[in-house]
Amino acid sequence: MGEVLDLAERAWQGELARQHTHPGQALVGFEELDPEIGFMSAFSNVGVIRTEEGLVFLDTSSLFHAKALHTSIRAWTDKRVHTAVYTHGHVDHVFGLAAFEEEARDQGHPPTRVIAHEACPARFERYRMTNGYNGIVNQRQFGFPEPVFPRKFRFPDHMVGLGETIHVGGTEIRLFHDKGETDDHLWIFLPAQKVLYTGDLFIWAAPNCGNPQKVQRYPREWAMALRKMADLGATTLLPGHGPVILGADRVRLALSETAELLETILEQTLTLMNQGACLDEVLHNVVMPEALLARPYLRPVYDDPRFIVRNLWRLYGGWYDGNPANLLPAPASDLAKTLSELAGGPENLLARAEREAENERLDLACHLIELATQAEPENIRLHEARARIYRSRTKAEISLMSQGVFRAAARDSEKKIPKRKP
Numbered sequence: 001m002g003e004v005l006d007l008a009e010r011a012w013q014g015e016l017a018r019q020h021t022h023p024g025q026a027l028v029g030f031e032e033l034d035p036e037i038g039f040m041s042a043f044s045n046v047g048v049i050r051t052e053e054g055l056v057f058l059d060t061s062s063l064f065h066a067k068a069l070h071t072s073i074r075a076w077t078d079k080r081v082h083t084a085v086y087t088h089g090h091v092d093h094v095f096g097l098a099a100f101e102e103e104a105r106d107q108g109h110p111p112t113r114v115i116a117h118e119a120c121p122a123r124f125e126r127y128r129m130t131n132g133y134n135g136i137v138n139q140r141q142f143g144f145p146e147p148v149f150p151r152k153f154r155f156p157d158h159m160v161g162l163g164e165t166i167h168v169g170g171t172e173i174r175l176f177h178d179k180g181e182t183d184d185h186l187w188i189f190l191p192a193q194k195v196l197y198t199g200d201l202f203i204w205a206a207p208n209c210g211n212p213q214k215v216q217r218y219p220r221e222w223a224m225a226l227r228k229m230a231d232l233g234a235t236t237l238l239p240g241h242g243p244v245i246l247g248a249d250r251v252r253l254a255l256s257e258t259a260e261l262l263e264t265i266l267e268q269t270l271t272l273m274n275q276g277a278c279l280d281e282v283l284h285n286v287v288m289p290e291a292l293l294a295r296p297y298l299r300p301v302y303d304d305p306r307f308i309v310r311n312l313w314r315l316y317g318g319w320y321d322g323n324p325a326n327l328l329p330a331p332a333s334d335l336a337k338t339l340s341e342l343a344g345g346p347e348n349l350l351a352r353a354e355r356e357a358e359n360e361r362l363d364l365a366c367h368l369i370e371l372a373t374q375a376e377p378e379n380i381r382l383h384e385a386r387a388r389i390y391r392s393r394t395k396a397e398i399s400l401m402s403q404g405v406f407r408a409a410a411r412d413s414e415k416k417i418p419k420r421k422p
Contacts, residue, residue, distance in 0.1 A: 004031035004041050008243035011204065012250065014296035026241070028065055030072035036171070037195055038076055039238055040069050044092040047197045047238045048073065049190070051169025054082030058188050058197040059240065060096035063150070070099040080109045083168055085175065086116040087199025087240060088182040089123040091150055098154075115166070116156035117177055119184035124153040137213045141404040160186060178225035179218035181208055187225065189232055194248075196234035201225055202255065204242025206293060206300040207262060210307025211401060217311050219262045226259035242297070254297050261292045265305060269312045278322025279313050304399040336374035346372040350385050362393045373413070383413035 007027050010016055026043040033039055038048035042065040047058035055077065061069050081100045086093060101112055127134060128151065135147030163176045174189045181200045188197040200208065201222060209217045230252045237245040237254065245251050268286045277285070286309050292298050293305065313321075320327060329335075340346045353368035369386045376382060390410035394403050 002031045003027065003029050004039060005033075005244065005246070007041070008246065011243040011296060012245065016296070027243075028068050030069075030076065032076065033195075033236065033244070034193070037190075037193060037236075038073075039244055040065075040072055041243070042068065043241065044090075045238065045240060045242075046096065047188070047195070048076075049168070049171055049173070050077060050079060051082070051171045053169035054080045056168050056171070056173065057081060057084040057097075058238070059087050059093045059199065060084050062092040063095040064092075066096040066099060069096045073100075080104055080107075081112045083113045083115060083166070085173075085186060085188060086114065086120060086156060087187060087197070088185045089116065089120040089127075089153075090182065090200070091127070093199070093240070094154060095150070101154075111157075113158060114154060114156045115158045115160060115175070115186075117184040117186050118159040118161055119182075120159070121155055123182070123184055124155060127153070140408040141213065141401065143404065143407060176225075176228070178221055178228070180222035180225055181217055183216075183218070185225075187229065189229075189234065194233060194235040195238065196229055196232060196236065196251065197238045198229065198240060198255075200240040201229070202237065202239045202242075202258060202297075203302065204239060204297050205302040206298050206305045206399075207258060207308075208303040209262065210305065210309070210311040211303055212307055212310070212405070213401075216315060217308075218315070219266050219308055219312060223259040223262040223266065226255045226262075230255040230259070245297075257292055257295060258298060261289055261298060261305065262308070264289050264292075265308050266312060269309050270316065273313070273317055279310075279317075280321065280323070282313065283309055300399050302400050304397075304402050307401070333374050333377075336371045339371055340375035346376045346379065346382060349375070350382055353389060354385060357389050357392060362389065362396055365389050366393060378416075380417055383416045386410070387413040387417070 004027065027041045030038060030040045036050050038050065040046035040048065040061065042061050044059060044061045046061050046069060049056040084097055097112060104111060131149055131151055132147065135149035138144055138149055139147045160175050160177060166173050166175065172191055174191065176187050176189070178185060178187065185199060185201065187199050187201055207222060209219050209222060211217065233248060234251050235248045237251045245254055265286060269282055272282045272285060288305055293300055340349055343349050349368050349372035353365045353372065356368065357365040366389060369389050373379070373382045373386050387410045390406045394406040394410065397403050397406060
């Protein structure tokens with residue numbers, strides 16, 4: 001057993017912390033699972049099928065790990081990359097082909113055939129239109145020193161609709177489409193080998209299904225896809241992120257419980273919506289399934305499952321939250337100034353924010369310090385307190401998404417604080 005499979009067993013036993021989900025801490029390494037199947041572990045994984053006609057990549061990983069992918073694959077085989085399947089168009093899955101395509105041109109091989117869902121090109125076009133926004137999101141989410149997002153994409157050569165079966169070098173590869181983290185998601189099953197490649201429909205964390213800075217996700221369809229996968233009898237699961245899962249019983253359990261997590265949040269949210277509850281009531285009355293979230297493959301270390309409730313509201317109910325004052329609201333700074341005056345000034349808001357923080361009500365503390373700094377945005381003392389409160393909030397949260405937003409808020413205030421002379 002190599003390092004990749006050793007990590008897989010340790011992950012299943014619950015012995016890992018963040019290594020398998022955090023982009024800066026993922027194991028980067030390749031392992032042969034059998035003579036026909038290889039697995040590249042990285043922040044975004046790659047499944048590799050070795051056939052008589054050449055290699056088939058299931059995803060291609062990110063720009064950050066493209067060099068490691070090329071080096072690892074070429075240490076395993078010199079076969080050309082015949083086909084690459086994008087499970088979806090997220091940038092961490094579609095930027096590992098360049099070195100292989102350059103190599104093919106130099107050696108006179110036919111170009112790699114890239115397959116994706118028919119909605120993938122529209123995603124790439126949207127990324128071009130929102131390049132600046134997505135760069136800012138990445139900076140905030142991952143703590144990059146500056147905005148980072150690509151402008152050029154390798155578009156697919158062949159598009160898939162509801163599904164398709166392809167054959168490469170005698171290997172049968174079944175492609176399925178289901179909405180989930182994206183509207184252009186494909187997942188792959190190799191019936192002869194009983195190998196399932198899930199893409200981001202399984203990531204060794206609570207599903208990234210509520211991400212507050214990204215476009216619509218689809219919890220119901222996601223759960224349905226997981227149920228389909230669980231019924232296939234796969235003995236090997238290759239995820240989009242995180243370690244391999246080996247054994248039919250383990251594969252079925254992991255997929256079924258991930259579906260169950262999404263289903264219970266979906267059912268509770270729709271019940272409350274159908275009873276006429278407003279968004280605030282829904283957010284604070286949906287009960288998270290703590291037993292499921294304690295599973296090593298469902299820990300809320302990347303996205304926060306509470307965000308799924310907001311995504312469901314947006315999907316089924318629109319953006320109106322049920323509070324009529326929020327329909328055509330006053331500018332936030334005007335409201336903050338008014339409430340600050342009523343409170344006797346921003347210093348009173350600050351004092352109460354610090355008291356709530358000491359009492360471990362960081363949620364209330366954040367509201368209060370936001371009002372204070374919006375009322376007096378140039379007040380250095382307020383920004384010092386805001387930075388402290390959001391640093392505390394960052395430490396208190398588990399999910400990378402929450403941590404990224406709160407850490408960015410702290411940094412924004414820290415930039416406004418003059419540096420003290422030594």
